[in-house]
Amino acid sequence: xxxxxxxxxxxxxxxxxxxxxxxxxxxxxxxxxxxxxxxxxxxxxxxxxxxxxxxxxxxxxxxxxxxxxxxxxxxxxxxxxxxxxxxxxxxxxxxxxxxxxxxxxxxxxxxxxxxxxxxxxxxxxxxxxxxxxxxxxxxxxxxxxxxxxxxxxxxxxxxxxxxxxxxxxxxxxxxxxxxxxxxxxxxxxxxxxxxxxxxxxxxxxxxxxxxxxxxxxxxxxxxxxxxxxxxxxxxxxxxxxxxxxxxxxxxxxxxxxxxxxxxxxxxxxxxxxxxxxxxxxxxxxxxxxxxxxxxxxxxxxxxxxxxxxxxxxxxxxxxxxxxxxxxxxxxxxxxxxxxxxxxxxxxxxxxxxxxxxxxxxxxxxxxxxxxxxxxxxxxxxxxxxxxxxxxxxxxxxxxxxxxxxxxxxxxxxxxxxxxxxxxxxxxxxxxxxxxxxxxxxxxxxxxxxxxxxxxxx
Amino acid sequence: xxxxxxxxxxxxxxxxxxxxxxxxxxxxxxxxxxxxxxxxxxxxxxxxxxxxxxxxxxxxxxxxxxxxxxxxxxxxxxxxxxxxxxxxxxxxxxxxxxxxxx
Numbered sequence: 001x002x003x004x005x006x007x008x009x010x011x012x013x014x015x016x017x018x019x020x021x022x023x024x025x026x027x028x029x030x031x032x033x034x035x036x037x038x039x040x041x042x043x044x045x046x047x048x049x050x051x052x053x054x055x056x057x058x059x060x061x062x063x064x065x066x067x068x069x070x071x072x073x074x075x076x077x078x079x080x081x082x083x084x085x086x087x088x089x090x091x092x093x094x095x096x097x098x099x100x101x102x103x104x105x106x107x108x109x110x111x112x113x114x115x116x117x118x119x120x121x122x123x124x125x126x127x128x129x130x131x132x133x134x135x136x137x138x139x140x141x142x143x144x145x146x147x148x149x150x151x152x153x154x155x156x157x158x159x160x161x162x163x164x165x166x167x168x169x170x171x172x173x174x175x176x177x178x179x180x181x182x183x184x185x186x187x188x189x190x191x192x193x194x195x196x197x198x199x200x201x202x203x204x205x206x207x208x209x210x211x212x213x214x215x216x217x218x219x220x221x222x223x224x225x226x227x228x229x230x231x232x233x234x235x236x237x238x239x240x241x242x243x244x245x246x247x248x249x250x251x252x253x254x255x256x257x258x259x260x261x262x263x264x265x266x267x268x269x270x271x272x273x274x275x276x277x278x279x280x281x282x283x284x285x286x287x288x289x290x291x292x293x294x295x296x297x298x299x300x301x302x303x304x305x306x307x308x309x310x311x312x313x314x315x316x317x318x319x320x321x322x323x324x325x326x327x328x329x330x331x332x333x334x335x336x337x338x339x340x341x342x343x344x345x346x347x348x349x350x351x352x353x354x355x356x357x358x359x360x361x362x363x364x365x366x367x368x369x370x371x372x373x374x375x376x377x378x379x380x381x382x383x384x385x386x387x388x389x390x391x392x393x394x395x396x397x398x399x400x401x402x403x404x405x406x407x408x409x410x411x412x413x414x415x416x417x418x419x420x421x422x423x424x425x426x427x428x429x430x431x432x433x434x435x436x437x438x439x440x441x442x443x444x445x446x447x448x449x450x451x452x453x454x455x456x457x
Numbered sequence: 458x459x460x461x462x463x464x465x466x467x468x469x470x471x472x473x474x475x476x477x478x479x480x481x482x483x484x485x486x487x488x489x490x491x492x493x494x495x496x497x498x499x500x501x502x503x504x505x506x507x508x509x510x511x512x513x514x515x516x517x518x519x520x521x522x523x524x525x526x527x528x529x530x531x532x533x534x535x536x537x538x539x540x541x542x543x544x545x546x547x548x549x550x551x552x553x554x555x556x557x558x559x
Contacts, residue, residue, distance in 0.1 A: 034518065035518070035537065036537070036539070041517055046467075046487075047487035047539070048487070049470050049471070049486050049487035050467050050470075050487055051467065051469075052466060052467065118515060118517065118519045119515065128504070128507075128509050128511075129509060129510075130461070130499060130500040130501075130509070130510040130511055130512035131461060131512060132514065133513070133514055133515070133516065134514060134515045134516075134520075136515065136516070136517060137513070137514060137515045137516035137517065137536075138516075140516040140517055140536075141462060141492075141516060142465070144489075144516075145462075145467075145488065145489060145492045146464060146465050146466040146467035146468075147462040147463060147464055147465065147492055147496075148462065148463045148465055149461070149462060150461065150462075150463070151463060172465045172466065173465050173466075174463070174465060232507075232508045232509045232510065233510060234499060234510070235461075235499060235500065235509075235510055235512065254461075255461070265519075378514065378520075378522070379506075379520075379521070379522075380506045381504060381506040381507040381509075412520065412521035412522065412524075413515075413519060413520040413521055413522075416515075416519050416520065417514070417515070417519075417520055447518070447519075447521070448521055448532075450531070450532060
């Protein structure tokens with residue numbers, strides 16, 4: 001029997017576990033990875049010339065990171081591995097992959113997209129100053145390069161990553177001058193029953209906060225973030241916020257790590273014409289998937305954070321499940337006990353993650369309340385006022401129409417960092433629920449690339 | 458204070474030298490271009506849509522805030538490109554580079 005042509009996109013936890021499961025079933029998948037090395041963002045591998053231990057780099061997830069890396073190293077010779085390659089388009093069951101300026105069409109029978117996630121951002125006046133980084137970016141500076149993003153760092157936004165990155169910075173010897181959480185502390189108490197679905201993960205979160213307190217890092221929850229202060233030339237100089245009692249504070253700093261959980265990277269699912277659905281609990285559009293990762297398009301599967309943002313352990317589980325789904329759909333038998341055990345793991349994680357969303361909600365009202373002078377699109381310096389103008393004056397109440405008129409979502413990042421908050425601003429300005437605003441459609445190429453690309457086809 | 462990024466560990470690597478806008482800078486083997494730039498500078502570039510300086514944002518190749526150019530006009534993301542000894546880079550786009558000779 002001919003082997004099916006299976007392509008996996010992304011060599012993070014879900015992509016590696018997916019490829020491994022396929023190889024175990026006798027399939028040699030093509031694995032496309034945009035980065036230099038495997039591991040994804042969460043288990044990103046430091047450059048070869050670095051010497052920090054797994055324990056230093058990954059803390060209590062060291063053994064998971066090590067296992068993923070060593071399993072991948074063993075897998076490499078059994079797959080068609082294509083690092084530093086961008087899957088930039090999908091048309092007619094063909095992935096277009098570009099490496100060093102050369103685009104290659106790769107036809108597939110099955111495609112598993114494991115594209116991961118990026119930080120979900122809420123604009124704030126001054127976030128366009130040099131020295132503001134996404135929380136994930138701040139973590140990468142430390143993990144992949146052993147650097148702090150500044151001498152005096154404020155971490156702010158909300159979500160578990162806020163406390164994790166702050167604690168990692170403190171442990172590495174950086175100065176964290178404040179952690180500012182937009183979520184009120186009381187919400188965490190209400191979320192406890194769900195968070196207890198994963199007691200170890202809950203204990204880890206409590207431990208992170210305790211470590212920050214021991215280091216005497218000021219922690220504020222329930223804050224309203226007012227602005228990042230600074231100058232056009234020198235960048236970030238401080239943060240202004242109101243605490244939960246409404247008292248205004250100014251913290252001096254030269255760097256800010258900002259983020260509100262993650263958002264899935266869905267451009268490839270879009271290009272593969274997968275259907276999307278609105279998730280009211282997260283106020284995010286996500287592609288439709290069944291319990292094993294089948295999308296609405298036959299032969300296209302979605303796993304890891306690019307399908308549902310559930311974190312690294314869930315990514316490994318959903319990568320395996322998507323591989324099992326591919327195998328099933330190819331008419332092969334799959335080990336039912338392994339499928340069931342993996343599904344049970346995912347169910348627990350989903351409950352825990354629902355608790356995290358309850359404890360650390362996306363503060364959408366803050367997007368709606370952004371002052372007109374706040375930059376929404378960092379790429380092209382388009383303000384909230386300009387976006388509201390196209391809603392009020394040009395009747396653009398749909399995300400893609402507002403993008404065409406205002407250019408919010410049309411710049412270098414292609415809407416990754418402005419799209420979610422932009423939709424909230426449009427919704428508030430036009431007085432409709434955010435789901436009616438829709439979502440920015442993914443466009444090829446999914447990242448900017450040179451026009452000198454040759455297509456040998 | 459003429460740096461934005463501060464090294465916390467891994468400083469015992471081989472030093473390398475590269476040129477940014479014609480001026481020599483020193484970095485360490487294994488640095489990304491962004492780290493090489495920001496260990497000796499407060500920013501990478503000035504926004505083409507305003508007067509604010511920029512210094513990267515996502516560090517994972519998603520935001521495209523940290524573009525720099527080779528002398529032949531090839532565009533690189535500083536956050537995801539390794540610095541190598543002898544590189545010569547420009548922080549603004551060289552004129553006419555959009556017509557890349559094949």
